[in-house]
Amino acid sequence: MPLLDIKNLTLEIDTSFGWVKALDKVNLSVDTKEVRALVGESGSGKSLIVKSIIGALPERWKVTADRMNWKGKDLLSMSDNQRRAITRSEMSVVFQNPLSALDPSATLEEQIAETIPDNLLDKGWFWQRRAQRHSIAVAQLHKVGIRDHELCLKSYPHQLPEDVCQKFTIAMALASNPRLLIADNPTMGMEITTKIQILRLLSKLNKTRELSILFVSHDLLAISAMADSMTVLYCGQSVESGKMTQIRKRPLHPYTKALLDSAPSFRRDLPPKAALHCLEGTIPTLQHLPIGCRLGPRCPRAQKECVKMPDVRRIHDHHYACHFPLHRDKA
Ligand SMILES: Nc1ncnc2c1ncn2[C@@H]1O[C@H](COP(=O)(O)OP(=O)(O)O)[C@@H](O)[C@H]1O
Ligand code: SF4
Numbered sequence: 001m002p003l004l005d006i007k008n009l010t011l012e013i014d015t016s017f018g019w020v021k022a023l024d025k026v027n028l029s030v031d032t033k034e035v036r037a038l039v040g041e042s043g044s045g046k047s048l049i050v051k052s053i054i055g056a057l058p059e060r061w062k063v064t065a066d067r068m069n070w071k072g073k074d075l076l077s078m079s080d081n082q083r084r085a086i087t088r089s090e091m092s093v094v095f096q097n098p099l100s101a102l103d104p105s106a107t108l109e110e111q112i113a114e115t116i117p118d119n120l121l122d123k124g125w126f127w128q129r130r131a132q133r134h135s136i137a138v139a140q141l142h143k144v145g146i147r148d149h150e151l152c153l154k155s156y157p158h159q160l161p162e163d164v165c166q167k168f169t170i171a172m173a174l175a176s177n178p179r180l181l182i183a184d185n186p187t188m189g190m191e192i193t194t195k196i197q198i199l200r201l202l203s204k205l206n207k208t209r210e211l212s213i214l215f216v217s218h219d220l221l222a223i224s225a226m227a228d229s230m231t232v233l234y235c236g237q238s239v240e241s242g243k244m245t246q247i248r249k250r251p252l253h254p255y256t257k258a259l260l261d262s263a264p265s266f267r268r269d270l271p272p273k274a275a276l277h278c279l280e281g282t283i284p285t286l287q288h289l290p291i292g293c294r295l296g297p298r299c300p301r302a303q304k305e306c307v308k309m310p311d312v313r314r315i316h317d318h319h320y321a322c323h324f325p326l327h328r329d330k331a
């Protein structure tokens with residue numbers, strides 16, 4: 001049974017031009033010990049999926065799903081308290097912008113202490129528990145590569161550089177010893193050495209602690225080395241998913257192929273400084289969604305039939321939604 005299992009997640013949001021389906025029948029699952037990449041251009045709906053999973057959407061928005069299970073239990077029918085209990089102890093999230101995730105008016109020690117659940121502490125007097133919380137916090141900071149833990153813990157967020165704050169939010173997310181870490185673009189804007197350090201750390205935690213990771217990014221290169229599987233999102237729809245190696249070798253959806261082709265090091269035949277192969281145009285806004293396949297206006301393989309929404313098809317554990325997939329004769 002997957003840890004997280006989502007089938008046909010649809011999110012309708014109200015905008016100044018009416019209700020629109022910002023997410024449309026999205027499928028996504030994360031198994032125990034798995035690292036799954038969720039990739040897609042900026043604006044494709046990745047963060048909305050994360051917010052749907054943790055229940056952080058405005059109440060008036062309409063979320064429906066055939067299945068949205070955490071360890072077999074339906075998240076959508078849980079009370080706010082039940083969902084909060086899961087996001088406190090079993091499922092942690094790291095967002096792109098560390099400063100927006102941290103409280104500007106509290107020291108980092110106060111903030112990380114709050115995320116360490118009582119069940120990780122031995123029984124004892126409150127000062128003994130405070131000391132235990134401090135040791136756990138220090139150990140977490142060392143794990144993410146923050147050496148000067150004293151300075152970090154006594155600081156307020158604005159007193160530290162952004163990359164230290166991001167490492168700190170990762171430490172904070174791991175302090176409750178979660179089963180699943182959802183990392184929404186955690187290395188965005190970071191310099192390359194810090195980025196590599198964080199990716200290595202997450203990869204190590206996945207192996208040593210059996211931590212499952214949903215790694216959300218628009219940067220395929222950054223995650224291809226550590227992800228076991230990948231879900232590709234375009235314009236609020238999951239268009240392809242499967243094992244990373246399989247998809248890299250033989251993408252079936254034209255959008256996935258374009259994504260892979262725009263990552264230079266995936267193409268050995270690409271001479272230095274060659275122009276990148278990308279799709280023409282840009283991702284449509286929610287008020288201008290095309291009829292049928294949402295990639296239609298940008299797709300080099302589009303034909304008349306594409307005005308109908310393609311169904312999801314499957315070859316073993318490789319899923320795709322396209323009338324005219326690559327490498328296959330039309331069924
Ligand atoms: N609060 C909001 N109100 C209206 N539209 C939104 C809101 N949040 C996101 N969107 C729209 O939903 C789409 C997906 O956004 P998002 O999930 O942030 O994309 P990604 O994380 O893939 O860059 C975008 O078109 C964005 O403009
Ligand atoms: S269904 Fe048609 S428009 Fe959509 S990706 Fe496939 S070929 Fe392109």
Ligand SMILES: [Mg+2]
Nearest residue numbers: 046047184185
């Ligand atoms: Mg986002």
